[in-house]
Amino acid sequence: MAKVITNNIRKLRFEHQEMTQQKLADSVSVSRQTIVAIEKGKYSPSLEVAFKIADLFEQPISQVFTYQEDH
Amino acid sequence: MSYRAISILVSLLITLGIWGNYTLGVINLYQRQLFSVETMYGLLFSAVIYTIFLEIILQTTLAIFKHKEANDKSDERDKIISRRANSYAYKILSFGVFCVTFYILFPVLAQFTFSMPGLAKEYEIMHLIIAFSLLAEVICSSVKLISYRRGY
Numbered sequence: 058m059a060k061v062i063t064n065n066i067r068k069l070r071f072e073h074q075e076m077t078q079q080k081l082a083d084s085v086s087v088s089r090q091t092i093v094a095i096e097k098g099k100y101s102p103s104l105e106v107a108f109k110i111a112d113l114f115e116q117p118i119s120q121v122f123t124y125q126e127d128h
Numbered sequence: 129m130s131y132r133a134i135s136i137l138v139s140l141l142i143t144l145g146i147w148g149n150y151t152l153g154v155i156n157l158y159q160r161q162l163f164s165v166e167t168m169y170g171l172l173f174s175a176v177i178y179t180i181f182l183e184i185i186l187q188t189t190l191a192i193f194k195h196k197e198a199n200d201k202s203d204e205r206d207k208i209i210s211r212r213a214n215s216y217a218y219k220i221l222s223f224g225v226f227c228v229t230f231y232i233l234f235p236v237l238a239q240f241t242f243s244m245p246g247l248a249k250e251y252e253i254m255h256l257i258i259a260f261s262l263l264a265e266v267i268c269s270s271v272k273l274i275s276y277r278r279g280y
Contacts, residue, residue: 086203087205088130088200088203088205088206090130090132090197090205091204091205091206094205094279097279099278099279100205100279102204102205103204106204
């Protein structure tokens with residue numbers, strides 16, 4: 058079975074005072090559309106953006122992004 | 129739909145509409161046996177003017193309505209999608225260069241594949257180049273739209 062990259066960004070945003078997609082986008086220097094695409098699993102960000110997101114939520118990258126079997 | 133996706137869609141529709149109209153105009157003139165260099169210039173000139181005019185009007189209107197997104201710089205996803213689309217367009221253009229070279233080197237064989245009676249060979253070559261440029265542009269825009277829509 059193929060493996061895919063999934064993420065908890067949506068959950069983490071709500072745990073951080075319901076951070077908006079726009080605020081997250083501005084914080085990691087991408088567009089809101091890119092955040093939407095990442096959350097939906099339509100786009101896998103670069104390592105740099107992935108680390109920036111993890112850093113922003115003060116989580117290790119493995120807690121934000123996971124590489125697992127596609128169900 | 130994002131600003132970038134709408135902007136690409138607008139450009140694609142303008143290209144398809146105006147150059148489709150140009151193609152139909154050329155065919156119509158041939159059928160009525162009115163095709164000449166002068167009528168071709170008229171059609172070509174109006175197609176170029178309409179393209180520039182519509183692009184300016186529609187893209188400006190779109191930028192006014194979506195001014196927040198219009199000011200955004202392209203990010204890594206935009207650049208990846210653009211690179212992917214350009215690689216497809218490059219292949220089409222390369223094939224176009226091969227076809228034009230073939231047409232110039234073997235005009236007798238080429239007559240069976242592409243010929244515009246009443247036009248000098250230079251104008252036939254010009255039309256071949258325009259056709260491949262437009263095809264490359266359409267493929268480039270379509271790949272971008274699909275990538276924005278389905279993800280990449």
